[in-house]
Amino acid sequence: MSLIWLVPLLPGFGAALNGLLGIRFFSKRAAGLVACVTMGLAFGISIWAFVGLLGLAPAARAYDVVLATWIPPIPLETAHGIGAFEAPWGLRLDPLSGLMALVVTGVGFLIHVYSIGYMDGETRGAYARYFSYLNLFCFFMLTLVLGSNLLVMFVGWEGVGLCSYLLIGYWYEKQSASDAGKKAFIVNRIGDWGFVLGIFLVFFTFGTLDFRAVADAAASMPVEAAGFGTLSLICLLLFIGATGKSAQIPLHVWLPDAMEGPTPVSALIHAATMVTAGVYVVARNAVLFTHAPMVMQIVAIVGVLTALMAATIGLVQNDIKRVLAYSTVSQLGYMFLATGVGAFAAAVFHLMTHAFFKALLFLGSGSVIHAMAGDQDMRRMGALKKYMPVTYVTMLIGTLAIAGIPPFSGFFSKDEILYRTFLDNRLLWALAAVTALLTAFYMFRLMSMTFFGGYRGPAWQHGADAAPGGGHGAGHGGHGAWHGPHESPRVMTVPLMALAVGAIVAGFVGVPQALWGNNAIEHFLEPSFTASAAVRGEAVAGGADATTDAARAETGAEAAHEEGGAHLSRGAEWGLMLFSVLLAVTGIWIAWRNYVVRPQVAASLAERFAGPHRMLTNKYYVDELYGATFVRGTLDGARGLWTFDRRVVDGAVDGSGWITRLSAWISHMLDTYVVDGLVNLLGWVTGEGSYVLRRVQTGLIQNYALLMLIGVFGLLTLYLLTR
Numbered sequence: 001m002s003l004i005w006l007v008p009l010l011p012g013f014g015a016a017l018n019g020l021l022g023i024r025f026f027s028k029r030a031a032g033l034v035a036c037v038t039m040g041l042a043f044g045i046s047i048w049a050f051v052g053l054l055g056l057a058p059a060a061r062a063y064d065v066v067l068a069t070w071i072p073p074i075p076l077e078t079a080h081g082i083g084a085f086e087a088p089w090g091l092r093l094d095p096l097s098g099l100m101a102l103v104v105t106g107v108g109f110l111i112h113v114y115s116i117g118y119m120d121g122e123t124r125g126a127y128a129r130y131f132s133y134l135n136l137f138c139f140f141m142l143t144l145v146l147g148s149n150l151l152v153m154f155v156g157w158e159g160v161g162l163c164s165y166l167l168i169g170y171w172y173e174k175q176s177a178s179d180a181g182k183k184a185f186i187v188n189r190i191g192d193w194g195f196v197l198g199i200f201l202v203f204f205t206f207g208t209l210d211f212r213a214v215a216d217a218a219a220s221m222p223v224e225a226a227g228f229g230t231l232s233l234i235c236l237l238l239f240i241g242a243t244g245k246s247a248q249i250p251l252h253v254w255l256p257d258a259m260e261g262p263t264p265v266s267a268l269i270h271a272a273t274m275v276t277a278g279v280y281v282v283a284r285n286a287v288l289f290t291h292a293p294m295v296m297q298i299v300a301i302v303g304v305l306t307a308l309m310a311a312t313i314g315l316v317q318n319d320i321k322r323v324l325a326y327s328t329v330s331q332l333g334y335m336f337l338a339t340g341v342g343a344f345a346a347a348v349f350h351l352m353t354h355a356f357f358k359a360l361l362f363l364g365s366g367s368v369i370h371a372m373a374g375d376q377d378m379r380r381m382g383a384l385k386k387y388m389p390v391t392y393v394t395m396l397i398g399t400l401a402i403a404g405i406p407p408f409s410g411f412f413s414k415d416e417i418l419y420r421t422f423l424d425n426r427l428l429w430a431l432a433a434v435t436a437l438l439t440a441f442y443m444f445r446l447m448s449m450t451f452f453g454g455y456r457g458p459a460w461q462h463g464a465d466a467a468p469g470g471g472h473g474a475g476h477g478g479h480g481a482w483h484g485p486h487e488s489p490r491v492m493t494v495p496l497m498a499l500a501v502g503a504i505v506a507g508f509v510g511v512p513q514a515l516w517g518n519n520a521i522e523h524f525l526e527p528s529f530t531a532s533a534a535v536r537g538e539a540v541a542g543g544a545d546a547t548t549d550a551a552r553a554e555t556g557a558e559a560a561h562e563e564g565g566a567h568l569s570r571g572a573e574w575g576l577m578l579f580s581v582l583l584a585v586t587g588i589w590i591a592w593r594n595y596v597v598r599p600q601v602a603a604s605l606a607e608r609f610a611g612p613h614r615m616l617t618n619k620y621y622v623d624e625l626y627g628a629t630f631v632r633g634t635l636d637g638a639r640g641l642w643t644f645d646r647r648v649v650d651g652a653v654d655g656s657g658w659i660t661r662l663s664a665w666i667s668h669m670l671d672t673y674v675v676d677g678l679v680n681l682l683g684w685v686t687g688e689g690s691y692v693l694r695r696v697q698t699g700l701i702q703n704y705a706l707l708m709l710i711g712v713f714g715l716l717t718l719y720l721l722t723r
Helices: 006-025 028-054 095-118 124-146 150-168 175-206 211-219 230-245 254-260 263-272 274-284 286-290 293-314 320-340 344-371 389-403 409-424 426-451 472-476 490-510 520-529 533-541 544-564 570-597 600-608 610-617 619-696 701-722
Strands: 063-078 081-093
Touching: 006 028, 006 095, 006 124, 028 095, 028 124, 063 150, 063 175, 081 095, 081 124, 081 150, 095 124, 095 263, 095 274, 095 344, 095 490, 095 520, 124 150, 124 263, 124 274, 150 175, 150 230, 150 254, 150 263, 150 274, 175 211, 175 230, 175 254, 211 286, 230 274, 230 286, 230 293, 254 263, 254 320, 263 274, 263 320, 263 344, 274 286, 274 320, 274 344, 274 520, 286 293, 286 520, 293 320, 293 409, 293 426, 293 619, 320 344, 320 409, 320 426, 344 389, 344 409, 344 490, 344 520, 389 409, 389 426, 389 490, 389 570, 409 426, 409 490, 409 570, 426 570, 490 520, 570 600, 600 610, 610 619
Parallel strands: none
Antiparallel strands: 063 081
């Protein structure tokens, strides 16, 4: 366990090696080997650390390692006075992070191996660049799940957002791919706004960002059942961030467009890594959320509505990857529904099983796309079962798992969510049950259109060199000439088989008591959703009210139901299980009937209900609504600000300059013709006056005598005239 710091470091080292050297110098084989070996080693260390964790007593299953002092103590104000803001670069291994590390490294390793065959058509430099991005993505995801405080988690949180932009837009020369990458990046930044504010408020409230310290402090606070207080605001802000990463309403629009990236990228993002980060954040802060019941209701409602909405859209999609994309959005809604009703262990259980069967389904779809020369439209497939037996069998296993058919893994995790929801809210359970029916239908619609019926794809000639529909290279990087549908190479089918085994057996770690199991995963994960034992003991010693709050903080709605007697008999549980299985079987039967036995029925129904069909095909026009409001409003606002800047701000500056130039000209004219004129006039008058005076003051006595004579003559004349 002391080497858990190597788990994120190894893929980070692989990313640096391929990014700095591989693009220039490595062969394809060397680049793929570096990426896969580093991920394989990280997976091996994760297994070793997980086994060590299992060897500890349940109350002691936590191991912290501080690698460095990242941010030294800085005095900052908190709700309780001046506190010390600090963030060590620390990692924490506990049941939750240990399970997540296993899922990320295990499924990630298989996706890396699969990518060796799938991306073989890329150039050498692009091949190394792809594996560098893939390793970097896993580095940040492992940093996210292993971080011991919110700031370390936030580094991983932002890192996976960056890597999703790079991977979705990997084929950046294709406009749709670059647009999808930018869309994912921008939508996630909207959610991150709430997440950052939540982090700020956590520190202001508790004076720390350490997960365990925050949980212990929150456990000693009263549950905000009567109003919306500080804890509720923190949880709501964190949930806003979670809706962005995990594609929940209203920030779900980026995830279907993420299909523009290579199919292994879709498997990595949609199965075990980025999209589950939001669920992980809510589960990691379970004590906080159980103290904010109003926010938990919001989480549950958003989750079930997202699940239902995405499932209805998936009914009519024809792109094989988009069907799976909306399936991911729907399954994430199930996980949030579970956290909203307090079933945190059930949410993480479904996260784990979903990682296996959804990665399997995405990689299986990649195998189909590989076989069909890059074509992703299911309407141009059909009858591929005989050409691709391994892909067909493994995808069938994944489909049975996601539909909830026993004994596959999805049955156990989905049934646990439905059971917990039934105990908490019957309306939410009904919506979730309808979603289960729709899930079985659209997934077997996918299987029917892809593997059954008649072949509807382009014709080919054996030995032909031309690829249909613009060539295989246009689809996913190129795999040479197309000679008809065919099974993928072993480097791609072996990961499919490994994931299929996981999709079969992963559910047995959570067999419920109604089926004579002990729900081992719930008991294993429980310490991650509770405060420290010392804090719980203090709460119990503090009285009955404190005991109730502590119990809710420990296990949320699960403990409340068990202690309060809100549980069902074994027969009732069997009835709920049977009902969910019947729903799945009904969905499968409807899909088989309408797309294999009588395929014309589906077309006639689409024509009869053209309005609803068009609405579902256009995804409820949410993208158009956002485009007409937020996007257009933002662009119009930007143009308005640009116009204001140009005509008002720049106009004021230009006007000030013009006025300054005018006043300078006027000042120049006044200085030249008024001030200088007066000075020059005074000089001229003085000069001319001095000339006259100079003529009078000659210095000659005869002139003075003459002037005196003239003066006497004048005086006499004046005297004589006035007599």
